[in-house]
Amino acid sequence: MSCPINSKAELAKLSPEKAEELDVYLTSLPLTDDRERNRGFLIQSLHKAQEIFTYLPSVVQVHVANRLGLHLAEVYGVISFYSYFTDKPVGRYKINICTGTACFVKGADKLVEEFQRYLGIKLGETGTDGKFSLTGLRCVGACSMAPVVMVNDRVYGNVTTKMVPEIISDCK
Amino acid sequence: MIDSPAKLKSHAENLSKNSKPATTILVSLGTCGIAAGTRPINDMLKAEIASRKADIEIVEVGCMGLCHSEPTIEVVNNASGKSVIYGKVKADQVAAIIETASKGIEAASCTVINRSWFYPEENETATPERIQARIVLKNTGKINPEILDHYLAEKGYQALSKVLFDMTPQQVIDTVIESGLRGRGGGGFPTGKKWAFAAAQKADQKYVLCNADEGDPGAFMDRAVLEGDPHSVLEAMAITGYAIGSDTGIIYIRAEYPLAVKRLEIAIDQAKKQGLLGKNILGSKFSFDIMIKYGAGAFVCGEETALIHSVEGKRGEPTVKPPFPAIEGLWKKPTVVNNVETFANVCAIIRNGAPWFKKIGTPGSPGTKVFALAGKVKKVGLVEVPMGTTLRQIIFNVGGGIMNDRKFKAVQTGGPSGGCIKFDQLDTEIDYESLKRLGSMMGSGGMIVMDEDDCMVNVAKFFLEFTLDESCGKCTPCRIGNKRLYEMLHRICDGRGTRETIQNLKDLSNSIKDTALCGLGQTSPNPVLSTLAQFEHEYLAHIDEKRCEAGVCKKLLKYEINNSCVGCTLCARNCPANCISGSVKQKHSIDQSRCIKCGVCMDVCKFHAVDRK
Structure with a gap:
C-alpha cells in the first residue's frame, strides 16, 4: 500500500531538521493499523507539515501517506480540495486580501487590482524572487474593519489603494 | 477539583x-x-x-x-x-x-x-434604547474567557450540574423540544428533535459535533462566542452528550480563527483539571471528553455530511440524506451536529426553563438571533435581538443608519445562499419563515447592508463567483450550472446581455435549485433569483440601455471632462493609461479608445470637471 521509496530519507534531503520535526509529530499521534481511523489524523498532520515546510511538496505528501498507511492519491485529493493547503512554494510574505462580502462591498476588488499592479503578479501567484505571494481569502471575520488585508499574521484594516506601498514597505 | x-x-x-x-x-x-x-x-x-x-x-x-x-x-x-x-x-x-x-x-x-442591550436572564426588559437581548452573548464582553472562575461566577456549569443530578436524559430532550430552539446555523431544524433521533438509536458509541466552521463570508458571531465565552459551548456539548448518551464531543473549527482555537484549548484544559469535563463529571457516573479538529478552508464543510467527512480526514464532499447524521454520522455512528450559536443557547434554557425562553422571540422561532451587521452601515458590529425584531430596527436603530448618509438600497442576509431585501420590506419582523417568504434566508446571520453605490447584478455575480470557488464539484448542476450562471451574469455586466439572457438565468437557476445534491448547490442560485425579483430594472438597464446605475460595471462606464475644467493637468499627470490630453489652462479631453475606466481622473479632480456616465 505505501510507496516503496524510503520517504524519510528523501524528506531529510530537503532538510534533516524539518524532516525530524514532522516525524516527531507523526510519531506522537495514536496511529493504529486501522486506516480509516488513521485518516482522521490526516488533516491535522498536513496542517503541521505545512507549518513546518511552508508548503506541501510531493516528498512531504509521500511521507505523510506512508506513515498514516494511506494512498498518495488520497493525500493529494485532500490537499487539492482544501484551499488552505498548497503544494507550490509560497513567498516569505503572504499577502492575503479578504474578498468576503463585507470587504467586497467596501471595495476589495480595487485593492486586488492595485496589489497586482504594484507587485506585477496576479492573484494566486508568487513573485520570481520568492518574497511575496498574493492570494485572496474568504472572510477573516474582521468585517468591522473592511476591507481587510492580512500579511502573514498581521491584519491591516480599512485599507485604501493609497496604503498599498506602505503595506509593501512594512515587509522587510 | x-x-x-x-x-x-x-x-x-x-x-x-x-x-x-x-x-x-x-x-x-x-x-x-x-x-x-x-x-x-x-x-x-x-x-x-x-x-x-x-x-x-x-x-x-x-x-x-x-x-x-x-x-x-x-x-x-x-x-x-x-x-x-x-x-x-x-x-x-x-x-x-x-x-x-x-x-x-x-x-x-x-x-x-x-x-443598547438588556439581559433577559437578569430580569431586565426591553426599552426603546435597549432593543437588543443578550442570551448567547451574555458573557462575551463581560468575563475573561481564559479564567474559569469568571465563568463559574456567572452560574457556569450549573446547568450541567442540574441535568446530571436532577434530570433524566429524556427530560433534558423534552425541555429543549418544548423551548422551541431551532438550529442557528441557518437551517432552523428543531434542536430537541435532532437530539431525540440520536438518543433513540442503540449504538456502542455516539458523537456530539460542534460546527464552528463559520464559512459564510460576513458572519463572525461564532468566532465572538468562542473567543469570548468558550466554556458555554463546552458545557452545552456535555449536556447534549448526557441527553443522547455520548461520551465524546468534537469541535470542528476553521483554521482561520487562531485566537478562538487558543481560547478553546485553554478552556478544555481548565475544565478537565477541575473535573467539569473528562471522567465522572462533578462526581457523577457521566463522562464526557472534548477534542478539537481543524478545518482547512472549504465553505461546503458547513454542511453537516461534508463536515463529518472532513473530520474523518476525507475531502469534504456532502452525501445524500437520509441517512441523517443522527442515525448514521461520524464513523457511521449516531451523531448530533449543532452550530456554536445553537449550543450557546442551551445552558440558558436549562437554567431558566423552556417557558422563560419561549417568552422571548416569536411563537414559531423563540429566542434571539445574533446578526453580524456589516457593509455600508454606520455601526458595524454584533447584534443580538429577539426574533421578530424588524430589519429597520436593526439597521437604523442599532446600526445607526447608512454610512455617509447615502441612500439604503438593500440588505443581504443568509450569505451566498441568501438573498437581498429591499427598502419597502424593511418592516418585516424577522424569523426563519418570514425571511424565506422574502426569497432570502436566515443563514448563519450575516447581514450586509448595501447603498446606492452597489450594483445588484454585480453583487449576484460576486456570490456566484464565491459558489464557483467553493463548489466541491461532485454534482453536475452545481459544478457546471453555476459556471453557466456566472458567465451569463458576466455578459450582462459587460453590456453583452439580452432579454433572453434573463429568461435563461431564471430557468437555469430553478433547475439547479431542484437538482443539486446538497444545501450549498440548492441555494446557490438564490442571490440571482432574489436580485432578479427585487431589482429586475437594474438588470434591464444593463441590457437595454447599457447603463450601470451604481457606476460599478466598468465596461458600461464612460468618463468625460466637462466645461468646469480649468486645465490644471492634474488628471493627465495621474492617468495610468496616459490617455488624457490638453495643454495647461485649456480644457482637457479623454481618449475613450485607450481609457481603462479606473476613475483616477475623477478622484483627483478638484473642480468636479470629470463626469461618469
Whole structure:
C-alpha cells in the first residue's frame, strides 16, 4: 500500500531538521493499523507539515501517506480540495486580501487590482524572487474593519489603494 | 477539583462574596479589538493604574459587539453597579479615564456609548434604547474567557450540574423540544428533535459535533462566542452528550480563527483539571471528553455530511440524506451536529426553563438571533435581538443608519445562499419563515447592508463567483450550472446581455435549485433569483440601455471632462493609461479608445470637471 521509496530519507534531503520535526509529530499521534481511523489524523498532520515546510511538496505528501498507511492519491485529493493547503512554494510574505462580502462591498476588488499592479503578479501567484505571494481569502471575520488585508499574521484594516506601498514597505 | 454539585455552588457563592476592587475596567480583546489597537491601550491602562496605585482591576474580555468603536472599554463601579462604556479610546485619554474612574464619574471629551442591550436572564426588559437581548452573548464582553472562575461566577456549569443530578436524559430532550430552539446555523431544524433521533438509536458509541466552521463570508458571531465565552459551548456539548448518551464531543473549527482555537484549548484544559469535563463529571457516573479538529478552508464543510467527512480526514464532499447524521454520522455512528450559536443557547434554557425562553422571540422561532451587521452601515458590529425584531430596527436603530448618509438600497442576509431585501420590506419582523417568504434566508446571520453605490447584478455575480470557488464539484448542476450562471451574469455586466439572457438565468437557476445534491448547490442560485425579483430594472438597464446605475460595471462606464475644467493637468499627470490630453489652462479631453475606466481622473479632480456616465 505505501510507496516503496524510503520517504524519510528523501524528506531529510530537503532538510534533516524539518524532516525530524514532522516525524516527531507523526510519531506522537495514536496511529493504529486501522486506516480509516488513521485518516482522521490526516488533516491535522498536513496542517503541521505545512507549518513546518511552508508548503506541501510531493516528498512531504509521500511521507505523510506512508506513515498514516494511506494512498498518495488520497493525500493529494485532500490537499487539492482544501484551499488552505498548497503544494507550490509560497513567498516569505503572504499577502492575503479578504474578498468576503463585507470587504467586497467596501471595495476589495480595487485593492486586488492595485496589489497586482504594484507587485506585477496576479492573484494566486508568487513573485520570481520568492518574497511575496498574493492570494485572496474568504472572510477573516474582521468585517468591522473592511476591507481587510492580512500579511502573514498581521491584519491591516480599512485599507485604501493609497496604503498599498506602505503595506509593501512594512515587509522587510 | 470540583467533584460535587454542592462544591460547585459553594465555589460560585464564594466567588461572588470575594471582595472586589472599587472599580473594574473591562477591555475588549477579541480579534477586531486587537487589530484596532486595543493591546497598547490595555498596557497603558495597566501602567496608569500601577503608577497611581488605584484600586482598579483590569479584566480582558472578548468582543463586546461594538466593533465600530474599537478600542472599547467598560468602566464598572462595583459599589454602585453603574458602568460607562468608552469607544474609540485614544492613548491621551487613558489618564483621564483612570482619574475619573476612581471618582465614579464620566471622563470628559471621551466617546461614551450607551448600552443598547438588556439581559433577559437578569430580569431586565426591553426599552426603546435597549432593543437588543443578550442570551448567547451574555458573557462575551463581560468575563475573561481564559479564567474559569469568571465563568463559574456567572452560574457556569450549573446547568450541567442540574441535568446530571436532577434530570433524566429524556427530560433534558423534552425541555429543549418544548423551548422551541431551532438550529442557528441557518437551517432552523428543531434542536430537541435532532437530539431525540440520536438518543433513540442503540449504538456502542455516539458523537456530539460542534460546527464552528463559520464559512459564510460576513458572519463572525461564532468566532465572538468562542473567543469570548468558550466554556458555554463546552458545557452545552456535555449536556447534549448526557441527553443522547455520548461520551465524546468534537469541535470542528476553521483554521482561520487562531485566537478562538487558543481560547478553546485553554478552556478544555481548565475544565478537565477541575473535573467539569473528562471522567465522572462533578462526581457523577457521566463522562464526557472534548477534542478539537481543524478545518482547512472549504465553505461546503458547513454542511453537516461534508463536515463529518472532513473530520474523518476525507475531502469534504456532502452525501445524500437520509441517512441523517443522527442515525448514521461520524464513523457511521449516531451523531448530533449543532452550530456554536445553537449550543450557546442551551445552558440558558436549562437554567431558566423552556417557558422563560419561549417568552422571548416569536411563537414559531423563540429566542434571539445574533446578526453580524456589516457593509455600508454606520455601526458595524454584533447584534443580538429577539426574533421578530424588524430589519429597520436593526439597521437604523442599532446600526445607526447608512454610512455617509447615502441612500439604503438593500440588505443581504443568509450569505451566498441568501438573498437581498429591499427598502419597502424593511418592516418585516424577522424569523426563519418570514425571511424565506422574502426569497432570502436566515443563514448563519450575516447581514450586509448595501447603498446606492452597489450594483445588484454585480453583487449576484460576486456570490456566484464565491459558489464557483467553493463548489466541491461532485454534482453536475452545481459544478457546471453555476459556471453557466456566472458567465451569463458576466455578459450582462459587460453590456453583452439580452432579454433572453434573463429568461435563461431564471430557468437555469430553478433547475439547479431542484437538482443539486446538497444545501450549498440548492441555494446557490438564490442571490440571482432574489436580485432578479427585487431589482429586475437594474438588470434591464444593463441590457437595454447599457447603463450601470451604481457606476460599478466598468465596461458600461464612460468618463468625460466637462466645461468646469480649468486645465490644471492634474488628471493627465495621474492617468495610468496616459490617455488624457490638453495643454495647461485649456480644457482637457479623454481618449475613450485607450481609457481603462479606473476613475483616477475623477478622484483627483478638484473642480468636479470629470463626469461618469
